[in-house]
Amino acid sequence: MKRCATRSRSTDIEPNSRINGTIRCAIYTRKSTEEGLEQEFNSLDAQRESAEAYILSQRHEGWICLPDHYDDGGFSGGNMERPALQRLFADIDAGHVDCVVVYKVDRMSRAILDFARIIDLFDKHSISFVSVTQQFNTTDSMGRLTLNILLSFAQFEREIISERTRDKMSAARRKGKWVGGHPVLGYDVHPQGGRLVVNQDEAEQVRAIYQLYLEHQAMIPVVHELQRRGWTTKYWTTKKGRELGGKPFRKASLFRLLTNTIYTGNVDFKGTIYKGEHEAIMDAETWQRVQETLRRNGKTGGERVRNKYGALLKGLLFCTPCGTGMVHTYTSRSRKIYRYYVCLNAQQRGWQSCPSKSINAHEIETAVVNHIRGISRNEKIIAATAAKVRQEGDRHMSALEAEQRGGKRELKRLNERVQKLVRASFAKGSGKGPALDQLADLQDRISALEQRMTVIREQVSSIQKQTVDENDLKNALGTFDPVWESLAPREQSRIVRLLVERVGYD
Numbered sequence: 179m180k181r182c183a184t185r186s187r188s189t190d191i192e193p194n195s196r197i198n199g200t201i202r203c204a205i206y207t208r209k210s211t212e213e214g215l216e217q218e219f220n221s222l223d224a225q226r227e228s229a230e231a232y233i234l235s236q237r238h239e240g241w242i243c244l245p246d247h248y249d250d251g252g253f254s255g256g257n258m259e260r261p262a263l264q265r266l267f268a269d270i271d272a273g274h275v276d277c278v279v280v281y282k283v284d285r286m287s288r289a290i291l292d293f294a295r296i297i298d299l300f301d302k303h304s305i306s307f308v309s310v311t312q313q314f315n316t317t318d319s320m321g322r323l324t325l326n327i328l329l330s331f332a333q334f335e336r337e338i339i340s341e342r343t344r345d346k347m348s349a350a351r352r353k354g355k356w357v358g359g360h361p362v363l364g365y366d367v368h369p370q371g372g373r374l375v376v377n378q379d380e381a382e383q384v385r386a387i388y389q390l391y392l393e394h395q396a397m398i399p400v401v402h403e404l405q406r407r408g409w410t411t412k413y414w415t416t417k418k419g420r421e422l423g424g425k426p427f428r429k430a431s432l433f434r435l436l437t438n439t440i441y442t443g444n445v446d447f448k449g450t451i452y453k454g455e456h457e458a459i460m461d462a463e464t465w466q467r468v469q470e471t472l473r474r475n476g477k478t479g480g481e482r483v484r485n486k487y488g489a490l491l492k493g494l495l496f497c498t499p500c501g502t503g504m505v506h507t508y509t510s511r512s513r514k515i516y517r518y519y520v521c522l523n524a525q526q527r528g529w530q531s532c533p534s535k536s537i538n539a540h541e542i543e544t545a546v547v548n549h550i551r552g553i554s555r556n557e558k559i560i561a562a563t564a565a566k567v568r569q570e571g572d573r574h575m576s577a578l579e580a581e582q583r584g585g586k587r588e589l590k591r592l593n594e595r596v597q598k599l600v601r602a603s604f605a606k607g608s609g610k611g612p613a614l615d616q617l618a619d620l621q622d623r624i625s626a627l628e629q630r631m632t633v634i635r636e637q638v639s640s641i642q643k644q645t646v647d648e649n650d651l652k653n654a655l656g657t658f659d660p661v662w663e664s665l666a667p668r669e670q671s672r673i674v675r676l677l678v679e680r681v682g683y684d
Contacts, residue, residue, distance in 0.1 A: 199240040201306070203277045204248060205229040206266055208285045212252035222249045225281040232310045233279060244275065255288035258295075270303050277306040360422070362440060363412040364459050374440075374456040379584035381459045383409055384441060386577050388460060388468055391436060395471060397429050404432070407581075408626040436468055489517070490543045490667075490674050491681055497521040497534045498684040506539065519683075537683060550677055551658055557648075560655070564648050575641050578634050585631050592624050 207225040214220050226247070233243045246269070248262040258264075269275050278300065280286050286307075287293040300307055361367050364384040365374040387409075390400045404427045411431050413424035425431070439446045442465050443458030489506035497504050500523040508517045517539035524532035553559050599617055662670065 201236075201239065201241045201276045202244050202274065203229075203233045203241050203279050203308075204244050204246065204266060204269065204275045205233075205279050206248045206250075206263065206286060207281065208250040208253060208255060208260070208262075210252075210254055215251045220251075222251055225285065228281050228310050229279045232308070241277070255284055255286075257289070258287070258292050267299065270299065270305055273303075275303075275305060277308060279308045279310065281310050283309050283312055361412055361414055362438060363435060364441065365456065366414070376457050376459060379580055379587065380412070382577055382580035383584065384435070384459050386581070387432070387435060388464055391432075391468055392464070392471065396475065397432055401427050401429060401432055406630070408623065408630045433472075436472060439465075441465065489519075489539065490671050491519065491539075491546060491678075492671070494675070494678055495519050495542065495681045495683060497523065497532060498682040499534055500524075500532050504534075504537075504683065508539075534683060542681075542683065546674065546678065546681055547662070550674070551662075553655060560648050560651050564651050567651070571641055571644065575638065578638050578641075582631065582634050582638075585627055585634070589624065589627055589631075592620055592627070596620050596624070 205226050207222045207229075209215065209221045215222070226249075230243055233241050246265075248266045250260040250262040253260040266275070266278070270278075278286075287296060297307070299305075361374065364377060364381045366377045367373075368375050387400065387404065390403055391397070394400050394403075410424045410426055413421070415421050427435075439451055440454065440456070441458065441460040442462055443454050443456060444451045445454045446452075491504075492506050493503070495504040496502065500521055502522045504519040504521050505525065506517065507520050508515050510516075518536045519539055519542060520536040521532045521534050524535050529535050553563075596617060599620070603614075603617075665673070
């Protein structure tokens with residue numbers, strides 16, 4: 179964690195103490211990363227110890243060390259957004275500091291522009307600046323030149339380190355390696371680090387989410403279904419014990435999941451796809467279908483485009499000679515509507531550019547519906563469909579069983595967190611505050627998950643009782659005509675889109 183020591187104001191030293199020969203020295207320390215800060219004696223302590231020894235050596239000049247600690251652990255020197263540094267500036271403005279001591283110039287800043295602002299502040303308040311390991315005096319021009327040279331090298335070093343880090347990450351990405359960051363749903367970080375391993379329970383959830391999107395063809399219904407099931411984003415615990423993730427899905431987080439190439443066993447680096455070292459969760463065909471659906475829904479957000487005249491083949495009919503789509507249009511004569519599908523190429527470039535030109539909408543739609551009706555008389559299609567239904571039933575059962583196993587583990591984890599919070603509350607002798615809010619939130623999640631587990635048990639029982647054979651399917655398809663005639667145009671269009679991928683007209 180980022181370290182910033184608590185403030186302990188020294189009240190026995192009055193402002194403007196230079197009058198009586200006393201120089202009050204504030205020691206500033208900084209470390210860019212959090213690594214090692216948990217140690218009893220870390221880099222910040224070492225910097226302060228060196229600075230204190232230097233101040234002690236100047237005791238004959240009236241130097242004294244202020245007790246306040248200005249320690250920024252885990253903060254970059256590339257900007258001034260550092261809590262301890264801001265406290266130091268506030269104390270300088272209040273007149274409590276005469277001299278600032280650092281172990282090295284780059285501990286104060288690694289950016290020339292920021293450092294110039296800091297020096298201006300020091301000059302405004304007549305503050306001396308001392309670096310323990312680099313001897314210079316900011317009161318004369320040579321000292322300022324030396325300081326600027328040192329700072330230029332510090333910024334150059336920072337930029338070189340950044341370039342090397344970026345180059346290393348780029349090379350690792352091109353080799354398909356995982357270079358760190360937040361893990362995603364479906365994968366865990368290997369205990370030894372450096373690569374991703376599949377979390378089987380979460381992988382089943384990811385596959386189910388992709389299937390849900392293909393089923394609903396829109397994101398909002400999927401978000402509602404995931405909330406109903408109590409599924410959340412990736413939950414994990416850091417090495418330091420922090421619990422992250424586990425948030426309800428929103429459209430943005432769902433979109434990131436649906437478009438993440440990591441699920442195909444690849445990594446995306448600057449728009450280029452590389453083969454990854456990790457195992458794929460999604461097959462390439464399903465992932466591509468989801469991407470195409472997302473692109474198709476990009477302008478409408480997945481909402482059904484208005485279809486005033488019930489054009490069944492809107493977006494499905496293509497002109498074979500031209501290879502372009504055929505758009506639905508109509509004319510009105512004597513209050514009667516005549517509908518057509520027109521080749522887009524012919525419409526835009528003239529009738530002579532296409533041999534197909536246009537076709538009566540009712541005729542082509544009837545031909546497609548008759549083709550669908552003929553399925554009920556095709557023995558091979560019926561057998562294949564029955565086998566597919568059984569296969570989907572087995573897949574659904576497998577997904578439910580995997581979700582059931584994952585739900586039991588999640589319930590166990592949530593109950594353990596509840597017990598941990600209860601014990602902590604009793605130990606502190608308080609039953610109020612953030613702990614109570616966390617307990618209420620955990621209980622709500624447990625209740626929702628238990629309800630979902632009940633639904634899963636009912637669905638498993640229902641699937642186990644259902645059996646589908648060719649005769650049942652043939653009888654069901656035999657009722658196509660009365661069912662079809664009773665459907666609204668919007669429902670008929672949806673069924674056609676589910677059954678038909680593309681219609682070519684020559």
